[in-house]
Each structure stands twice: as C-alpha cells, then as structure tokens.
Amino acid sequence: MLAKSSALSLLIAGGRAADLTNLPVLLSNISASLYPDLRQISQNVWNNPEIGLSEHYAHDQVVNYYTTTKPGQWTVTPHSFGMPTAWTLEFENRPAGTPADADLPTIGFMAEYDALVDIHHACGHNHILLVALGMANFARQAAIDLGLPARLIVQGTPDEENAAGKHTLLEAGAFDSSPIWLFGHPANANGIVPMNARLNVIAQFIESSHAAAVKSAYSGMLAVRDLDSAGKWPGTSSTATPVEDIFNSECNVVQGAISFGLEGPSLSAVQSSVNALLATGTYPSVSCSVLNDANVATGVNVTCLGPSGHASADTNGPLVLAIELFRTYSTTASNSFFLPGNMTSSELDVTFDLRTRWTADLDAVAAAVEAAIAPTVKKTSTDVAYPSFEVPTQDLAQEVIRLVELPAYGSQNDWILSPASAASTDASWAQGNVIDPTTHAVTSADRVVLMPFWNLCEKGGICAFNHEAAYAAVANTPYSYQQTEIMSRVMAHLTIELLNNSTMLANALSITKA
Structure with missing residues (x-):
C-alpha cells in the first residue's frame, strides 16, 4: 500500500496550496462539459442489466469510451486483476516543477455496476458507476486546472451483490495503490452510516x-x-x-x-x-x-x-x-x-x-x-462473509455534510450522520478495519473508505427501498440523474480538498495502519 508519508510528501515539502474559493463554480463548468456522456453510459448500463460476474456490456461501455471516444485521458486496463469484468482507470498530474520521481497524493474511486436477477437495477448500481466516473473525472479536470499534483485511480468492481467481488480484487492487490477510496450508494434518504x-x-x-x-x-x-x-x-x-x-x-x-x-x-x-x-x-x-x-x-x-x-x-x-x-x-x-x-x-x-x-x-x-x-x-x-462497514474518520463524513448544505450543491439540510447500521457492502474488505471487541471502536484500518448514501427519490414522485422492484424505475428518472450529478460534484470537491490540504489528508489517514 502507498504509505502515508509517501502520499503526503509532495504537499508537505512546501508546494503552495491552490485557492479553492471558486471550486464549486469550476466543478459546475466541468460537469456541464463531461456529465452528459457519463450519464449516457449509466443509462446504457441501466438498459442492459447484467448480474454479477456477467457485466461484460458495462465493462465494455467504460473501456471503449476511454480508449476510443476519449482516448488519452486515462490509462485504461480492461479485465484488470484477473477479473473479466473488472477494469482500472489511472491518471497522474505532475504540474511544472514537480519532480519526476515524486510520490503523488493518491485518491481511489470505486465503481459498481452489477444488477439483480429479474428486478434489474433495483439497487441503483448504474448510479454507483455514474458517481464514481463523475467524481473522478471532475476531480481530474479540476486538478489540471488548479495545478495540483495528483494520482487518481478508478477501480471497476464486479459482483457486489452476491459473491464479494471486492474481496477477490483485494486478494489480487487492486486496492493497494491508494490509502483512500471514495464512492457512494443511491438510496431513498441522505446520510452517512455504517453497514452490517x-x-x-x-x-x-x-x-x-x-x-x-x-x-x-x-x-x-x-x-x-x-x-x-x-x-x-x-x-x-x-x-x-x-x-x-x-x-x-x-x-x-x-x-x-x-x-x-x-x-x-x-x-x-x-x-x-x-x-x-x-x-x-x-x-x-x-x-x-x-x-x-x-x-x-x-x-x-x-x-x-x-x-x-x-x-x-x-x-x-x-x-x-x-x-x-x-x-x-x-x-x-x-x-x-x-x-x-x-x-x-x-x-x-x-x-x-x-x-x-x-x-x-x-x-x-x-x-x-x-x-x-x-x-x-x-x-x-x-459463502464469503461481508465484514461490517464503518464510517471512517468523522472529519470526512462531516465535511461531506457541510458541502451538501452549500447553495452550490443544493442547500441540502436533510443529511444525517448516524451510528444506526443498514444493509451490507463488500467495500468493507477494502477497509480492513480492526474493531475493539469491547467498545466496538475502530482502532485502525488498512484504508479509508467513505461511502455516502444519497436520495434518488423525488418528493411526490415514485419511491421505494433498494431491492424493491420499483427502485429500478427510480434509478432511471431524470431527477435521479440530477441528484447523482450533484453528488459527483460534492465528492469531487472533497477530493480536491484532500489533494490541496496536507493537514486534512493527514487527518483522514490517521486511522490507517501504514
């Protein structure tokens, strides 16, 4: 895994931090240019649902887009880490004056895209794919525009629903390249919570x-x-x-x-x-x-x-x-x-x-x-167990909630940060938490993994809980794509803050073992 000292070395060495005052405006302009194509990929995946380990169409949608439609933006690895439907996107930004051998602060993003039998994208994984591509691509362009050193990685993770695809990827070393991984999950309410x-x-x-x-x-x-x-x-x-x-x-x-x-x-x-x-x-x-x-x-x-x-x-x-x-x-x-x-x-x-x-x-x-x-x-x-997923450092979660309350991100005031747990996720394998058996506090972790839930249900419109058949329809409404666009900008904003602020990055990584 990338050590904390290596990830922070470039920023701590003394580069001037960028002025982020106008970051919401910058991200809005970037989104206007990039999001329509990404939304179309998500809709294509919604229209062609594939169960875990069979996500060949979804795999090809991403790989073909970044090798043919938008070549050169990312280094693309299809079928990565020995999984036929996994893929990896990698990007490095080395502004003028950055030593060629300098370790870059690194942020990873997780994407999911598997569907459910019969009820298709009733868990909204087409939006997990979309928000990962959105936050990563918005952050990539913002890092270029702001002159921030950065290494960004997007990892496509098959089969979250049934066989813990992230466990297979973990065993193959897919998450060793970044100490922080960001993604998000659509729901019928807004919040950041642990999972069972x-x-x-x-x-x-x-x-x-x-x-x-x-x-x-x-x-x-x-x-x-x-x-x-x-x-x-x-x-x-x-x-x-x-x-x-x-x-x-x-x-x-x-x-x-x-x-x-x-x-x-x-x-x-x-x-x-x-x-x-x-x-x-x-x-x-x-x-x-x-x-x-x-x-x-x-x-x-x-x-x-x-x-x-x-x-x-x-x-x-x-x-x-x-x-x-x-x-x-x-x-x-x-x-x-x-x-x-x-x-x-x-x-x-x-x-x-x-x-x-x-x-x-x-x-x-x-x-x-x-x-x-x-x-x-x-x-x-x-079968393979899914360990409990924990909210990492409270600072990161609270920063997401601060951002969503900004007018630029919809002035959302209904977000919660709660200890109440919900559902389960195989992303817990990437966390690698060590839990105190008495207090249940997280004493250390292999990596920081942050996963906010955001609401796809429009007030007065159709709504359902994840895995109910009706949620598949929720996951393809115009409103749902609007909400995921906002969430992509919020998480890209968080990413740029981490890349720009060595103290914030150090605090985020304080729980990790490295």
Missing part, C-alpha cells in the same frame, strides 16, 4: 421424495423464524432471512412471489387460514390466490405476491406467509406439502441471509441457524 456484517448459510434439504424435502425445508425455515421472532439471536441487530432456491432467486433479495402447495386440508380451510394471516396486517402489500392445484387432484395451490425487498430488512413477504401457513397445517401428520410446478425434485435448498452489526458475531449467528435447522438439514455451507 453479512454471511449466507446455504442449507440443502434432501429427502427420498419431493414432499419430504419440502417438509424438511419448511421445518427448518420455521425453526429459524421462531428464533427471529423471539429475538434470540446472538449479537446486535441480527437477522436471518430465508430465500428459497427456486426459479430466479437472489440470495439477498426477499422473494416477491411464492407458490406453496398443500395436500390434505380443503380449499376453503386453506383460504380461511390465508385470510386470517393477511388480516393480521403484518404482511404489507401481500396478496394471495388460493386455488385447486392443476396437477395434484386433491392439492391446494397458494400463490402469494408481494414487494421484493432487501434481505437485511427482514420483510414479512410471501415466503414468511407460506412458512406461517406451514406452521398451521404441519401439526397434522396426514397433511403433505409440495411446490406447485416443481414436484420432481427431492431437494429444496434455502439460503439464510444473515446480518448482524459486528463481524465478530457472524459465526455465532451462523451457529444458531445451523443448530435450528439441524434436525432436518442434510448439508450446510457458507
């Missing part, structure tokens, strides 16, 4: 028949739900959200459609049970049809539709209703269960998406899940 640790427990329920496999899987999910409902998880703010491995499931998306079959109870009895569950008011926006099954003579098919959503939200969606329906009828031994349209498989796999505030508690939460499902599960495994 995450781990998936993949459970295989295998039996001699389809009905037995469904019963085993639902028994396991019911056991986990009872732990969840009772709040008996280890750790802080811990949850375990089940996702059936059927059709086009996604491990961190609450399923918006579930079909559940019952054989034994009458159609009228099942309809009454479904009505009773819906009447509790705990299944928002869920609706169900109860029909005789087309393939099972005495079977009842319950198909429930509801909002998808982020697995971290632990939403009471269609699958939770099906689990509760199973609870109602599983106590009668003569009843059996099936998945309509999928009655040949004797295996039903379930991913339990685990979230907890602190990384150190992940193993205990996973152990609790595995113990709950042990009576019926045949095999379990886990």
Whole structure:
C-alpha cells in the first residue's frame, strides 16, 4: 500500500496550496462539459442489466469510451486483476516543477455496476458507476486546472451483490495503490452510516421424495423464524432471512412471489387460514390466490405476491406467509406439502441471509441457524462473509455534510450522520478495519473508505427501498440523474480538498495502519 508519508510528501515539502474559493463554480463548468456522456453510459448500463460476474456490456461501455471516444485521458486496463469484468482507470498530474520521481497524493474511486436477477437495477448500481466516473473525472479536470499534483485511480468492481467481488480484487492487490477510496450508494434518504456484517448459510434439504424435502425445508425455515421472532439471536441487530432456491432467486433479495402447495386440508380451510394471516396486517402489500392445484387432484395451490425487498430488512413477504401457513397445517401428520410446478425434485435448498452489526458475531449467528435447522438439514455451507462497514474518520463524513448544505450543491439540510447500521457492502474488505471487541471502536484500518448514501427519490414522485422492484424505475428518472450529478460534484470537491490540504489528508489517514 502507498504509505502515508509517501502520499503526503509532495504537499508537505512546501508546494503552495491552490485557492479553492471558486471550486464549486469550476466543478459546475466541468460537469456541464463531461456529465452528459457519463450519464449516457449509466443509462446504457441501466438498459442492459447484467448480474454479477456477467457485466461484460458495462465493462465494455467504460473501456471503449476511454480508449476510443476519449482516448488519452486515462490509462485504461480492461479485465484488470484477473477479473473479466473488472477494469482500472489511472491518471497522474505532475504540474511544472514537480519532480519526476515524486510520490503523488493518491485518491481511489470505486465503481459498481452489477444488477439483480429479474428486478434489474433495483439497487441503483448504474448510479454507483455514474458517481464514481463523475467524481473522478471532475476531480481530474479540476486538478489540471488548479495545478495540483495528483494520482487518481478508478477501480471497476464486479459482483457486489452476491459473491464479494471486492474481496477477490483485494486478494489480487487492486486496492493497494491508494490509502483512500471514495464512492457512494443511491438510496431513498441522505446520510452517512455504517453497514452490517453479512454471511449466507446455504442449507440443502434432501429427502427420498419431493414432499419430504419440502417438509424438511419448511421445518427448518420455521425453526429459524421462531428464533427471529423471539429475538434470540446472538449479537446486535441480527437477522436471518430465508430465500428459497427456486426459479430466479437472489440470495439477498426477499422473494416477491411464492407458490406453496398443500395436500390434505380443503380449499376453503386453506383460504380461511390465508385470510386470517393477511388480516393480521403484518404482511404489507401481500396478496394471495388460493386455488385447486392443476396437477395434484386433491392439492391446494397458494400463490402469494408481494414487494421484493432487501434481505437485511427482514420483510414479512410471501415466503414468511407460506412458512406461517406451514406452521398451521404441519401439526397434522396426514397433511403433505409440495411446490406447485416443481414436484420432481427431492431437494429444496434455502439460503439464510444473515446480518448482524459486528463481524465478530457472524459465526455465532451462523451457529444458531445451523443448530435450528439441524434436525432436518442434510448439508450446510457458507459463502464469503461481508465484514461490517464503518464510517471512517468523522472529519470526512462531516465535511461531506457541510458541502451538501452549500447553495452550490443544493442547500441540502436533510443529511444525517448516524451510528444506526443498514444493509451490507463488500467495500468493507477494502477497509480492513480492526474493531475493539469491547467498545466496538475502530482502532485502525488498512484504508479509508467513505461511502455516502444519497436520495434518488423525488418528493411526490415514485419511491421505494433498494431491492424493491420499483427502485429500478427510480434509478432511471431524470431527477435521479440530477441528484447523482450533484453528488459527483460534492465528492469531487472533497477530493480536491484532500489533494490541496496536507493537514486534512493527514487527518483522514490517521486511522490507517501504514
């Protein structure tokens, strides 16, 4: 990694700081020239959604733009660090008088661009790509115009949603070149907050028949739900959200459609049970049809539709209703269960998406899940964990909030800096935080990684939470692109401040180990 002393040496050596009084105006003029093309790249990616590790179109959009449309601005590395859909952009500015061998202050930017199965860019990653390209390109031109020594790196990071692409990149050394990495994430509110640790427990329920496999899987999910409902998880703010491995499931998306079959109870009895569950008011926006099954003579098919959503939200969606329906009828031994349209498989796999505030508690939460499902599960495994993401030095976060309140950036007064955690991100791998086990304070980190959330929802317009299907529409509104343009300028402003102010840069890096 670039040492702090090297990153600061050029500025500390005595170069005169630039006057940043007119920086907001400069960035506005730069944006007017550069942003339209960048917005088009983002819209192209929105129109061509690709799931993790398959983002070939998104990769080519960026690589082709900077090698063909705008050659020479950045040094472009396609397929970087051994990942087919990763890419790297690098730029150095050495104004007159800068020694050729001088270490340059370095800032990195992270871009994401993977989509979700079926609901496409319902997490808004086309805007994570856009804000990274925006802040980096605006800062690049501003550094040239202001005569600031700088090294800027933009790293394309595939597959944030499912398999921790940044962990793969970290192992390959992709983040060693900068001690600070900036990016941002669209949301339905403005703020800077930490994020939970995450781990998936993949459970295989295998039996001699389809009905037995469904019963085993639902028994396991019911056991986990009872732990969840009772709040008996280890750790802080811990949850375990089940996702059936059927059709086009996604491990961190609450399923918006579930079909559940019952054989034994009458159609009228099942309809009454479904009505009773819906009447509790705990299944928002869920609706169900109860029909005789087309393939099972005495079977009842319950198909429930509801909002998808982020697995971290632990939403009471269609699958939770099906689990509760199973609870109602599983106590009668003569009843059996099936998945309509999928009655040949004797295996039903379930991913339990685990979230907890602190990384150190992940193993205990996973152990609790595995113990709950042990009576019926045949095999379990886990994927790559996402450590908790922490807000780095408060100074950087507070500076972002100061900037967004300026008239040049919209006079935004609804931003929060909160300890309340949300969702998860694989960017925590790049942070490499060391957390005090008692106080939970960050005692040191490999790198500073800052990720503000900004609101794409226009007041009075469509809005949704990330991973709800409707958020994909939010992520392509004119208003959303206007907000990301502002956020790009804010983060470019922060970048120029870091490049221009050695004390600010030193303070930002004070948490790092180097």
